[in-house]
Amino acid sequence: MTDLRLYRPRVSTWWWTRKRSYLLFVLRELSSIFIAWFVVYLLLFVRAVGQSEAAYQRFLDWASAPWVTVLNVVGLVFVLLHTVTWFNLTPQAMAVRMAGRPVPAFHIVAGQYTGLVVVSGFVIWLVTR
Amino acid sequence: MSRRRVEPLVWLMFSAGGVLAAVFLPILILLFGLAFPLGWLDPPDYDHLHAVLTYPLTLVVLLGLFVLMSVHSAHRFRYTLYDGLQIKKKRTVAVLCYGAAIVGSVATLAVLWVLARGS
C-alpha cells in the first residue's frame, strides 16, 4: 500500500448541527458558560450582602434590569438542561451496587431528584424563615 | 503509577462541581436571580440574610460550591472549545480556562474572607 492515496475527510466546524443528539450534546456543554455566569452573579450578590443593606438593595435593583433578568432566565433554562442530563447520565457513569445487587437506573435518577427537592426545600427554608 | 497526575483530579473536581451545580443552582437562581429581584417573593430581611451568610458552615459550603463550580465550567468549556471550535492551540485554551477558574476561586476566597471578617 505504498502508493495508495487514502482520502481523509475533514470534520466540518458544523458537525454538531447534523444530528439531533449532537446538537443536544453541544447545548448541554454550553451550559458551562451559564454556570460560570451564575458563579460570578452569586459572588457579586454575596459581596453586596457583606457590604451593607444599601448595597444589598442596590444589587436587587440592578438584578431586576431587563438584560440581567433575560440572562438569568436563559441561564436557568441551561442549568436545568444540565441538571436533567446530569441526573440521566449518572446511572450510566457509575455502577452502583447495594446488598450485592446492581441498583436499577430508575432508583439512581429518582434518588437524585429527591436530593434536588431536599436541597431546594432546605435553601428556601433557610432563607425565608 | 510513578508520575503525579493532575488530569484525574481535575476530572474529579469537575464531577463534584457538576453534582453541586445540578442540585444547588436551580433553587439559588430561582430565588436570587429571579424571585427576589423581580419581587415574586419578598426579599429576605437583610439582617437575617447576613446572619445566614456569615454562619461558618455557610461560608464553607459557599467556598466549596463556587470553587468546584468554577472548575466544572472551566473543564467543560475547555473541551467545548476543542470539539466545537476545533481550536488547535490546546495548551493555550487549557491555561485560559483553568486560569479563569483560579481567578474565580481567588475572588471567592476574597469575597468570603471580607464577609467573614466583617460579621
Next chain:
Amino acid sequence: MAERIGLRVSRYRPDTDSEPHWSEYEVPLRKEWTVLDGLNHVKNEIDTTLSFRWSCRMGICGSCGMNVDGEPKLSCGTFLTDYEPGPITVEPLANFPVVRDLVVDLSDFMAKLPRVKPWIIHPDDGRTVEPDVEYLQTPEELEAYKQFSMCINCMLCYSACPVYGLDPEFIGPAAIALAERYDLDSRDHGQRLRLDVLIEHEGVWGCTFVGECTRVCPKHVDPASAIQRYKLKAALQTVKAFLLPRGAR
C-alpha cells in the same frame, strides 16, 4: 411497496480521484433485503467495480460497517424497506481514511487495541497455569464483564464519536470497553497495566460523554458507560496514590 429503491453510493478510486463522488443505482426493493443485499446486487448485476467489506451477513463479524443516511450501521442488519421511498445514501464509515469506495483504513484501531492488552493477564508470582485445569467462573463473575465482551470490533462507535473524529489520538470507545471487559474478568490481573495506558491524556480523558458510541453499538456494549467508570477508577486510584505512603501502594 414500490419495486425498486435508489442507492446513492460514495465512490473513490485512489489512482484516479482526488476526492469521492456519487454513483446512483437502483436495486430491487425486497422485504427481506438489507443494504448489503442491495450492494451485492449492484456488484453482481450493475457495476462490478464497487468495493465494500462484508462477511458473515448476520451481524457478528463486524466487517460491513458503513454510514447509511449519515448513521453508522452494519449494512447486513439495515433493511431497505426502513428507508422507503429512498434513495438511500451509503458512505464509508466516518472518521476513517477511505481506501477505496466503501472500504476504510482501520490500521489506527489495529494499533490502538493491543495497547490496552485485551487478553487475560496472569499474576506474575511465578505460578504457571496447569494447562488441563480450567478456570471456573460463577454466573455472577461472568455477568460482571459479559456485556463488554460482546464487542465485534465493527468500529461503528468510532464512527459516531465526534471526539475521535476531531482528535485521532483518542484511543476510542471500543478499546476502552475491551479494557474494561478484561479488568472486570475475575481471571485477570492486569488492571494496573491497563490503567497506566488509559490514564494518559489520549486514554479516557478526551471523552466528553457524548454517548453516541453506546447509541450506535449493534451489540449493546455501552462503551460510554465503560469509559465513565474507567475515569472514576483512574481518579480514585490517583487519590489513593496521593494519600497513601509509598510503601503501602
